[in-house]
Amino acid sequence: VQLQASGGGLVQAGDSLRVSCAASGLTFRSVTVAWFRQPPGKEREFVAAIFRGGSSVHYADSVKGRFAISRDNDRKTANLQMNSLKPEDTAVYYCAVGRSLIMSSLRRAQAYDYWGQGTLVTVSS
Numbered sequence: 001v002q003l004q005a006s007g008g009g010l011v012q013a014g015d016s017l018r019v020s021c022a023a024s025g026l027t028f029r030s031v032t033v034a035w036f037r038q039p040p041g042k043e044r045e046f047v048a049a050i051f052r053g054g055s056s057v058h059y060a061d062s063v064k065g066r067f068a069i070s071r072d073n074d075r076k077t078a079n080l081q082m083n084s085l086k087p088e089d090t091a092v093y094y095c096a097v098g099r100s101l102i103m104s105s106l107r108r109a110q111a112y113d114y115w116g117q118g119t120l121v122t123v124s125s
Helices: none
Strands: 002-006 009-012 017-024 032-038 045-050 057-059 067-072 077-082 091-098 119-124
Touching (some): 017 032, 032 067, 032 077, 045 077, 057 067, 077 091
Antiparallel strands (some): 002 017, 017 077, 032 045
């Protein structure tokens, strides 16, 4: 299984950016996909998740209304559209997939089976 995250970069506060995750080696439509992030000097935190069918999405309070997660099961990709970016959104963003996620475990990093390598998003003020 491989997850390839891409799309990070340096932007200014208020800008938009989209990060993507390309999956291979698994039945993509059967897994839950999530994005986590790790700000400098801090622990990894949940950002957003989307269940298998794509109709059920969940967000951290800190990004609700600004970020949107989506997936394309045919292309085996997932995207995180980030709008109205803030300096506190600066982090390495990781995509992760899990086969047996339930609501109570959705925000726990330990519940996910595979991780991408991360892509750095830097938001300047």
